[in-house]
Amino acid sequence: MHPDTRAVHAGRLSPERGLAGGIEPSTTFARRDDGTYGDGFSYSREAAPNRAALEAALAALEGGADAACFASGLGAMAAALAALAPGDEVLVTHDAYYSGRRLMSELFGRWGLRARQVDLADRARLAEALSARTKLLWVETPSNPMLRLTDIAAVAEAAHRAGALVAVDNTTATPVFQSPLALGADLVMHSATKYLGGHSDLLGGCLVTARRNDYWTRIREAQTLLGATPSAQDCWLISRGLQTLGARLARQSATALALAKALEADKRVAAALHPGLASHPDHALAARQTRGHSGLVSIRVKAGREAALAATRRTRLFVNATSFGGPHSLIEHRASVEGPHSRTPDNLLRLSIGLEAIEDLLADLDQALG
Numbered sequence: 001m002h003p004d005t006r007a008v009h010a011g012r013l014s015p016e017r018g019l020a021g022g023i024e025p026s027t028t029f030a031r032r033d034d035g036t037y038g039d040g041f042s043y044s045r046e047a048a049p050n051r052a053a054l055e056a057a058l059a060a061l062e063g064g065a066d067a068a069c070f071a072s073g074l075g076a077m078a079a080a081l082a083a084l085a086p087g088d089e090v091l092v093t094h095d096a097y098y099s100g101r102r103l104m105s106e107l108f109g110r111w112g113l114r115a116r117q118v119d120l121a122d123r124a125r126l127a128e129a130l131s132a133r134t135k136l137l138w139v140e141t142p143s144n145p146m147l148r149l150t151d152i153a154a155v156a157e158a159a160h161r162a163g164a165l166v167a168v169d170n171t172t173a174t175p176v177f178q179s180p181l182a183l184g185a186d187l188v189m190h191s192a193t194k195y196l197g198g199h200s201d202l203l204g205g206c207l208v209t210a211r212r213n214d215y216w217t218r219i220r221e222a223q224t225l226l227g228a229t230p231s232a233q234d235c236w237l238i239s240r241g242l243q244t245l246g247a248r249l250a251r252q253s254a255t256a257l258a259l260a261k262a263l264e265a266d267k268r269v270a271a272a273l274h275p276g277l278a279s280h281p282d283h284a285l286a287a288r289q290t291r292g293h294s295g296l297v298s299i300r301v302k303a304g305r306e307a308a309l310a311a312t313r314r315t316r317l318f319v320n321a322t323s324f325g326g327p328h329s330l331i332e333h334r335a336s337v338e339g340p341h342s343r344t345p346d347n348l349l350r351l352s353i354g355l356e357a358i359e360d361l362l363a364d365l366d367q368a369l370g
């Protein structure tokens with residue numbers, strides 16, 4: 001089945017009852033007289049009906065053996081890292097999500113994890129960085145906000161030869177446009193806060209595994225013991241979001257590409273970054289590895305940092321806000337959000353395209369760029 005079709009049908013809580021399913025907020029469930037639990041649920045940090053339904057839906061969407069849901073994307077990432085051991089080394093995409101890199105280097109660094117930021121798309125650098133100590137490669141493709149791609153199949157092959165596992169942050173591409181497990185990855189991570197939820201009204205995260213192996217057992221243990229599990233309400237909202245994922249992305253993707261083309265031709269813009277543009281350095285890889293592009297576009301403003309910042313203050317439709325994946329178009333000066341250690345160019349604006357009509361978005365950017 002097409003991913004759009006699977007997304008519509010995957011999230012039903014109870015196929016034989018109402019289409020929307022129910023929200024089951026209970027934290028505790030009654031034991032039978034023989035001490036067992038009817039549906040296998042005892043206490044909701046361990047497992048709960050809405051979370052189980054969402055986990056099954058996400059495993060199906062990513063083509064995985066199992067999925068685990070968390071209270072945020074970083075909660076998911078923390079469980080994947082906590083399932084490693086002190087002294088293990090993680091190689092992470094050098095321009096991956098900023099707070100994720102901080103989680104690895106700073107917080108888990110204090111627990112003895114070694115995190116090295118490497119351009120994983122550069123095969124020579126990757127070969128040089130892999131060692132017997134490397135246990136996990138954390139790949140973000142497309143990266144954000146530079147929207148560079150990494151060849152998942154090539155990285156998986158190199159990692160597996162060196163005895164390391166590969167996790168792919170699939171938040172930007174979504175399961176509609178990219179299937180990392182089919183390309184050889186061992187684990188997929190999502191911030192459901194973005195496209196999966198799709199309405200800027202919840203935090204959520206998940207991990208999907210290709211196999212039920214020892215690493216997955218430790219991840220499940222971390223999910224329960226770290227306790228960053230999602231509420232029944234949020235699981236239900238994400239399941240609802242999945243049902244419109246394909247339709248939302250089709251619209252956001254088409255608008256983003258048309259907008260990127262218009263901005264690339266605008267003389268106030270030094271560069272438009274979007275993998276669907278023929279000028280993008282990873283355009284050919286994108287065509288091979290993905291079925292489409294998200295609603296993210298980054299632009300570099302020719303007149304520099306101050307002009308870029310001024311544009312974020314002048315937009316009327318684009319909201320100057322962080323995050324992406326919702327119905328409202330957003331604009332953000334990433335370098336100032338990421339702080340002094342940011343590698344993001346200071347004339348770069350990231351646009352998250354929402355569900356508005358393109359002519360209104362273009363008119364808004366035209367006046368904002370001055």
Ligand SMILES: *Cc1c(COP(=O)(O)O)cnc(C)c1O
Pocket residue numbers: 072073074075097100140144169171172190191192193194203204205
């Ligand atoms: C937002 C985001 C995260 C973190 O997810 P939260 O839900 O904010 O914890 C991780 N990776 C990517 C690519 C993201 O965009």
